Amino acid sequence: MDTSMTYPNSISIEEDGDIGSSDSIEETGHTNHQSQCPDTSAIGKKKLPPKATINMPGKKRRLSSEVWDYFDIIPKKDPNEELKCRCKKCGNEYSAESKSGTAQFSQDKFRELLVHAIVRHELPFSFVEHEGIKNVLTYLEPQIKHITRNTTKSDVKKLHAKEVNRLGNELWGCPSRICLTSDAWTSIVTDGYLSLTAHFIDSNWLLQKKILKFSYMPPPHNGVALAEKIYSLASSWGIERKLFAITLDNASANDSCVAILKNQLKLKNSLICDGMLFHVRCCAHILNLIVQDGLKEIDKSVELIRECVKYVKGSQTRKLRFTECVTQTSLDSKKALVQDVPTRWNSTYIMLSSALYYRLAFCHLQLSDSNFRCCPSLEEWGRVEKICSFLQVFYETTNAFSGSKYPTSNLYFPQVFKIQLKLSEECNSSNDFMRRIASQMFVKFNKYWSEFNLLLAIAVVFDPRYKFQFIEFSYNKLYGPGSNELVKVRSALFDVYNEYVKTSNIPGASSSCSRGSNEVYSPHGAKEQEDSQSFDILEEFDQFDTFEFACSAQKSQLELYLDEPRAKRSSHIIVLDYWKAQQFRFPDLSKLARDILCVPVSTVASESVFSLGGRILDQFRSSLSRQIVEALVCTKDWLFGDKSEGSLNMNLEDLTQNIMSLNINKDELDATIIEDSNSNVVNL
Structure with missing residues (x-):
């Protein structure tokens, strides 16, 4: 590779030498x-x-x-x-050599650290001109040379250009193909931005997530314009021939966008299996649509819980009374009681779950406070309990799909299988209410998952706890033995593997591969979250082991891998560590595993960039140039990632408010707080 290659917005940077005095320590x-x-x-x-x-x-x-x-x-x-x-x-x-210099302060190092601080903590450029800050810096180093906001902007651009070149070399040098996620966003000044994020597995088998672009996107935002923009951005990094898949949400424009992208990439012969695995729909977005459909039917009971939480939050007197009720019912007040964000169904689940914990306290408050009239009835509490148990499956699956630090493609099939079983179970429930909700959600489930990307079924094969047996087990449960769906997945698996063998310099078939341990345990592995009552079906899978592959004397790496015993499903395995250990036994297969396991099943990584963009491009800095906005967003991601306080992944705790954590000043309560049951909710 030509290391002199330039990447988007790359410029040369001149370094100045440090200045020191003649004496040294x-x-x-x-x-x-x-x-x-x-x-x-x-x-x-x-x-x-x-x-x-x-x-x-x-x-x-x-x-x-x-x-x-x-x-x-x-x-x-x-x-x-x-x-x-x-x-x-x-x-x-x-x-004491004179070459060292007595002065330990470096103006260049000072400017570098200052720019890093501004990028990391999202500080305004005027920060460097604040008199108080200048006084502190002058006190620490009298010889310091203060810089202006314009100089700081210039330094940010230089830092961004330097990191662009570094990331470009990293992308070119990574042994895996690259997967993309993308989404669009409108800023506070109604400018459109497109976020493009790359996902790949590096030479150390670590999953990497890098924001490639946070680029201005003028209208129109149709499929043609999106395809041209994404292809242009990928080409500017020189990765158009290394693409494996792209994950997008379910907007109609994205379908035409993917069709155009596939045609462009086919001309370069860049896609695996003629693009069969290229388009992945955002699974978190699909789950959101399914659950929101169900929540329409349960608005009444959910609204009652919401009103209960709002009532307690309404004043200091109410919070004190509720706290006394919690104490009298021997509940732990340290457990969160949160008010949800109606547009975020997962926050609604957390609200229902926390309200159920404080159920006795709410009932006690109804007896002691005549103004509290929104407490659910016994029947309504029962409905909330069933709803919460039902939503737990979707909540845990959404959390699993939303990760960006670990592979998610191998989690897709087991999680969706659980959801389908849960919906089927509730559709046959004797409870009319739950049967009606589940039936409505099941219709939307079938709409989106009847023709899912086969890549997401293939990916589970590369989890040594499941392999192909889980696919066979699942399809037997859902469609009966020997279904066409099972044959289709098996055929796609071997087609993809054979294509990797053809393009590899290493022979794809070997009968001399030594067999070794197929488990890599780690106490830090991600534990699967399971509902013991709902998913005892997986214990039945643990005893399932009937799939037989070709019995030829000369078996391929894929057949050898599938013939080996599965790891225990309950074992904690870091999948990437497993394939790192097996890459010399299965060189071709490990290449395929590396590419498939880096496919994200949601666009959360790209969507979360918008919370950062919104903080940078707020009402006070809305006039920042688009180039500076992109430099700040991308550079922060490349240098600090999730290590900075303003993590790109906004937690639900940032959106919801824990009522039990709000301070109650008892001295003030003795003063002049007058309770009005019809008053509006007070913002604290």
Whole structure:
């Protein structure tokens, strides 16, 4: 690869050398000296003794720096050894060579750290011009050269350009194909932006997520325009020939966008299996549509719980009374009681779950507070309990699909299988209410999943706890033995594998592969969340082991892998670690596994960028140029990822408010708070 290749917006950066004085002190091995060394801020504030002198060959030089008032020169025993000095107070030894310089401050390093802070903490560019900040910096380093907001913007652009080149080399060097997620967003000033995120597995078998572009997207936002934009952005990074799949939400424009993209990529012969696996629909978005459909039927009971939480939140007096009810019913007040965001059904599930925990406290509050009239009846509490249990399956699946730090494609089939079984179970329920809800949701479920991407069924094969047996087990349960659906998945699996074998330099069939342990355990592996009552069916799968593959003497890597015993389903395995350990036994198969396991099943990674974009492009900074906005968003992701406080993944806790955590000032309650049952909710 030509490392001189330039990437989007790349520019050359000139580095300036550090400036230091002629005298020097440099630490030579002691690290814990800050608490004992003299306060150098006192230099220049009092009269100090005469400076030390140092004997040099042919001359005697006086050391002029005030630092030497606190250090003694250590006489050299050998003319060739390094000149050292000793702190008069703590006794630590330091290098005294003039090449080091007495000044430890670097203006260039200061500017670099300042830009990093502004990007990481989403600070305004005017931060560098605040008088208070300038005073603090001047106190710490009197020789500091302050910079303006325009200089800071320039530094941000240079940092972005530098990281573009670094990421470009990383993308070119990654051994896996690259998967994309994309979504559109409208800013506070109604400008359209397109987020394009790359997902790939690096040479260390670590899943990487990088925002490639946060680009201005002018209207129209139809399929043709989206396809041109995405292809243009991918080409600017030089990855159009490395694409494996793209995950988009279910907007109609995305269907035509994918069709155009596939045609463009086919011309370059870039797609696997002629693009059969290229388009992945956002599973989290589909789940959201299904659950929202069901919630239309349960609005009444949900609304009652919502009103209960609002009532408690309404004033300090109500919160105190509710807290007393919690104490009297021996409940733990540390457990959260949250108010939901109506547009986020998963926050509604959390609200229902927390309200059920405080059910006795609400009933007690109804008896002690005559103004509290929205407490659900016994029958309504029963409905809420059934709804909460029903929604738990969807909540846990959505959480599993929304991850970006671990593979999600292998989780798809087991999770969707659970949902389908749960819906089928409730459709045959004796409870008319639950049967009506489940039937309505099942219609939408079948609409979206009747023709899902076969890639998402194939992916479970590369989880050593499931392999192909889980697909056979599931289809036997749903469609009966020997179904066409099962044959279709098996055929697609071997077609994809055979295509990888053809394009590989390593022979694809081998009978001499040594067999080893097929489990890689880790205490940090992601535990599967299961409902023991609903999913005892999986225990039946644990005993299922009937699929037989070809019995030819010369078996392929895929057949050898599938013939090996499965790992225990309950074992905690990091799938990428497993394939990292098996890559030399199954070189072709591991390449396929690497590509399939990096496919995201949701667009959460791209959507979460918009919360960051909204914080950067807020009402106070809405005039920022589009180039600066992109530089701030992308650079923060590349340098800090999820390590910064403003993580891209907005937690539900940031959207919902825990009523039990709100401080109650009892002294103020004794004053003049007057309760009005008809008053509006007070914003705290």
